[in-house]
Amino acid sequence: MITSTFRHLPGVGAAFEERLWRGGCLTWQDAAARGDIPCRKHEAGTFARGITDSHERLEAGDAAWFGQRLGAADQWRLFAAFRHQVAYVDIETTGLGWPESHITTIALWDGFQLRTYRHGDNLETFADDIRDYKLLVTFNGRGFDAPFIEQTFRQKLDMAHLDLRWVLKPLGYSGGLKRVEQAFGLDRGNLAGVDGYTAVLLWHHWRNSGDDRALETLLAYNAEDVLTLEPLAVHAYNAHLAGLPVLPEHPLPQCLRAENPFRASAEVLRKVGVRAV
DNA sequence: GCACAGACTGGCAAGCCATC
DNA sequence: GATGGCTTGCCAGTCTGTGC
Numbered sequence: 001m002i003t004s005t006f007r008h009l010p011g012v013g014a015a016f017e018e019r020l021w022r023g024g025c026l027t028w029q030d031a032a033a034r035g036d037i038p039c040r041k042h043e044a045g046t047f048a049r050g051i052t053d054s055h056e057r058l059e060a061g062d063a064a065w066f067g068q069r070l071g072a073a074d075q076w077r078l079f080a081a082f083r084h085q086v087a088y089v090d091i092e093t094t095g096l097g098w099p100e101s102h103i104t105t106i107a108l109w110d111g112f113q114l115r116t117y118r119h120g121d122n123l124e125t126f127a128d129d130i131r132d133y134k135l136l137v138t139f140n141g142r143g144f145d146a147p148f149i150e151q152t153f154r155q156k157l158d159m160a161h162l163d164l165r166w167v168l169k170p171l172g173y174s175g176g177l178k179r180v181e182q183a184f185g186l187d188r189g190n191l192a193g194v195d196g197y198t199a200v201l202l203w204h205h206w207r208n209s210g211d212d213r214a215l216e217t218l219l220a221y222n223a224e225d226v227l228t229l230e231p232l233a234v235h236a237y238n239a240h241l242a243g244l245p246v247l248p249e250h251p252l253p254q255c256l257r258a259e260n261p262f263r264a265s266a267e268v269l270r271k272v273g274v275r276a277v
Numbered sequence: 278g279c280a281c282a283g284a285c286t287g288g289c290a291a292g293c294c295a296t297c
Numbered sequence: 298g299a300t301g302g303c304t305t306g307c308c309a310g311t312c313t314g315t316g317c
Binding site for chain 3: 144145176198
């Protein structure tokens with residue numbers, strides 16, 4: 001899809017891009033081969049340079065370059081091209097505000113390996129690990145997770161960022177992550193009814209009681225969030241693709257949520273006030 | 278419960294293009 | 298050449314709704 005995208009070029013909006021596609025100009029290669037791109041004269045040079053730059057940046061694996069030039073709702077276009085270098089990330093914290101709150105746990109899923117990070121243990125290693133990825137996938141991460149991470153580690157997350165909240169919204173999926181999951185029929189098992197505030201309670205319960213089941217339940221919740229992001233991203237990609245006036249490439253195969261290696265304790269959840277659903 | 282990032286909206290300017 | 302319609306980009310103000 002990325003080589004059929006023109007929206008990241010200066011002077012190209014939705015209407016112009018659609019005109020290009022309908023005119024048979026489906027890829028950068030088509031655009032480079034044709035001399036009759038119907039763009040404004042003063043932008044013809046810019047457009048041609050943009051096509052050349054796009055080829056070079058894609059070859060260099062520079063997802064950030066495309067990410068900076070695409071709007072939040074169009075970041076899905078990067079997904080297939082950079083799927084092998086995706087980090088699905090979610091954080092839990094002790095509250096909403098900075099700096100009175102801090103990160104308690106982070107979960108990172110890359111499609112193969114699930115890693116978790118804990119305050120007071122290995123949290124700092126996240127800052128190094130995340131550098132290995134070119135595309136960050138979150139839910140509402142543009143407004144919450146990314147700024148929190150950047151402030152905590154004093155490190156800019158300069159990779160492309162696919163925030164599923166804004167990518168799913170135009171498809172009719174609004175609301176929080178849990179509501180979106182329900183719309184997709186994804187079942188959370190005994191983690192249903194657990195929300196971010198429960199994660200705060202689980203952290204404090206573990207710190208105060210030393211009950212390791214509380215920590216594992218928190219990690220189970222944190223892991224569940226990131227494992228869900230992958231099938232949601234695949235669905236969002238395919239749905240956006242299907243909504244295009246032309247279909248420049250095949251949809252991605254369906255993706256199932258990977259198995260969560262952590263187990264939530266029903267007893268601990270009862271103790272922190274979560275009622276079984 | 279609330280902060281805040283990002284979306285949304287409307288208005289405006291500028292350029293292109295077809296028509297007269 | 299003048300005009301009007303269309304498109305894009307930019308800006309500012311407002312609104313939305315999610316995170317924990």
